[in-house]
Amino acid sequence: MSKLPAPPADGFCAKAWAHTADLQQAIVEHPFNAALTDGTLDRDxxxxxxxxxxxxxxxxxxxxxxxxTRADNAEDAAFLAGASQGALVEERRLHAGYVAEFGLSDAEIAGIGTSPSCLAYTSFLRANALTEAYPVLLAAILPCFWVYQHVGSAILEATGGAEGHPYRAWIQTYADDEFAAAVLTARDLTDRVAEAADDETRQRMLEAFTRATEYEWLFWNSAWIKEEWPTARFLG
Incomplete structure (x- = not known):
């Protein structure tokens, strides 16, 4: 497991993390992640x-x-495009693994509705992609990298390496060196772009980072309560 070095103290990422520090701790301590850590999280x-x-x-x-598409150099564009492809590959792997492990059909998976929190979070990212400046979009994207690495590393450390853990594969995915390197690249990119931005843009970046981190908490919570649409009962 790689522990990420602290971001530059005067950079955007350090300030954004400090601003959300209590929320980051609440995510690690959320009942879903607490149960994931001790291996008691139920399969459903x-x-x-x-x-x-x-x-x-x-x-x-x-x-x-x-x-x-908005990156101003080839290296940054390649990283972001590669991360996009990697997310889609991961989506296919998760789907295949879910079918294999739980023995559910495609029809049964389709029958699990998209939760309000999941739809809200993805809609937030898509809205930022369509309407916000490049620096703000980067700040909105960053928590998905960084929070997962933080949670995965915290769980790995708490479990002493996760050997024999029922969710070992998930833990190691987000606590390994390759993912840590991607997080560091995303952080460095966001810091560089923030440094070149004006004060108003940096404030919007902080707001986007904070809101995305709030959605991270909501996403874990939605899984814990198996969130459903409260309006579903009115629709038959």
Whole structure:
């Protein structure tokens, strides 16, 4: 497991993380992640989470692809485009793994509705991709990288390496060196773009980062409660 170095103290990422520090801790300590850590998370909740995550990753990939078209150098564009492709590959892997592990058909998976929180989060990213400036879009995308690496690393450390853990594969996905390197690249890119931006743009970046982090908490919570649309009962 790689521990990420602290971002530059005077950079955007350090300020954004400090601004959301209590929320980041609340995400690590959320009942879903607490149960994931100690291995007691029930399969229905994890299955619900995996389905939502696969659907979320499509919207995340679209936001990354939009960011790639706005990058002002080839290296940044390649990173963002590669991350977009990787998110779609991960979506297919999650779908295949879910079918294999839980023995559900495509029809049964389709029968699990997209949760309000999942739809809200993906809609937020798509809206940023369509309406916001490149720096703000990067800030909206960053929490999905960084929060997952933070949670995965915290769980891996708490489990002493996750050997024999029922969710070991998931934990190692988000706590490994390759993913840590991608997070560091995303952080560095966001810091560079923020440094060149004006104060108003940096404020919008902070608001986007904060809101995306709030959606991260809501996403974990939606899996814990297996969130449904409260209006469904009116629609037959």
């Amino acid at each position: 909740r994890f299955a619900f989470y995996i389905v939502q995550d696969a659907r979320y990753l499509v919207g995340f990939a679209q936001a990354l692809a939009a960011a790639a």
